[in-house]
């Protein structure tokens with residue numbers, strides 16, 4: 001397993017890290033067990049966020065007493081210094097620690113800089129001066145903002161979506177980060193659950209100087225990622241074929257399932273309904289065809305085109321039309337007109 005150095009933070013960790021968003025959905029004792037098992041299996045870098053409800057608390061419980069054996073990254077979505085400090089103090093309390101290794105501005109709409117009037121970058125610097133955070137990072141979903149962040153030279157790490165669906169521009173961003181001495185943390189390595197071949201995902205990542213944080217919530221998923229410490233998948237012609245086929249099917253305007261567009265004005269579960277066509281074909285379909293999901297999909301007809309979701313989607317997707325397309329496909333599948 002390759003070791004990644006996260007740019008000038010100097011943090012060194014195996015290229016196989018834990019994304020702690022999904023453990024929000026796992027009962028506490030089980031989440032703690034998964035986190036400890038990940039650490040015992042070789043993972044040393046764990047990424048969480050203030051916005052992931054009780055994820056930080058679960059990390060705090062899992063690593064109490066062995067805090068110095070792991071790197072913990074967290075994030076704040078605050079847009080004001082006062083809220084930033086509240087978030088940071090809550091993070092430290094939840095994690096049962098006096099410092100976070102990496103603190104990141106979460107899903108930013110702009111590149112915060114000293115003197116920009118927000119006071120946020122100054123707050124981050126002060127937190128670092130006080131030793132409450134060791135390194136300053138940032139996460140973004142829009143490529144233009146990510147490029148601006150790299151050019152700014154203000155951040156030690158960038159977290160950005162990166163998977164084998166990456167565009168040439170995304171790959172250039174990885175290279176620019178490396179040249180700027182910034183660590184690159186790859187989120188959404190499975191593209192929000194659309195990619196289901198872990199070997200292909202890992203083999204792709206290992207070609208780049210990036211740290212993937214795999215979102216993990218099940219034992220079986222963890223077993224798969226931990227198995228790569230024993231035997232790392234190599235890029236083969238067969239895996240290249242998988243990647244090319246998926247790229248052919250998925251590139252373009254597809255929903256990553258991130259949920260940033262929520263809540264919908266009329267209660268549509270956008271982050272599942274806007275990618276139902278893919279999910280139904282790429283994971284066992286029975287669950288998606290249940291009565292409960294049929295009801296959820298039918299809500300799409302209630303869309304009032306208010307546009308609230310579009311403003312919040314980091315990928316600027318045309319959500320109402322995407323939803324409509326998914327509903328038409330779903331109905332055709334239910335009528336047996338389309339084979340899956």
Ligand code: SF4
Nearest residue numbers: 264303304306307309
């Ligand atoms: S445009 Fe439609 S899908 Fe989006 S928030 Fe409004 S009602 Fe919901």
Ligand code: SF4
Nearest residue numbers: 255256258259261313
């Ligand atoms: S529509 Fe956009 S914001 Fe909403 S889940 Fe999909 S990618 Fe995320």
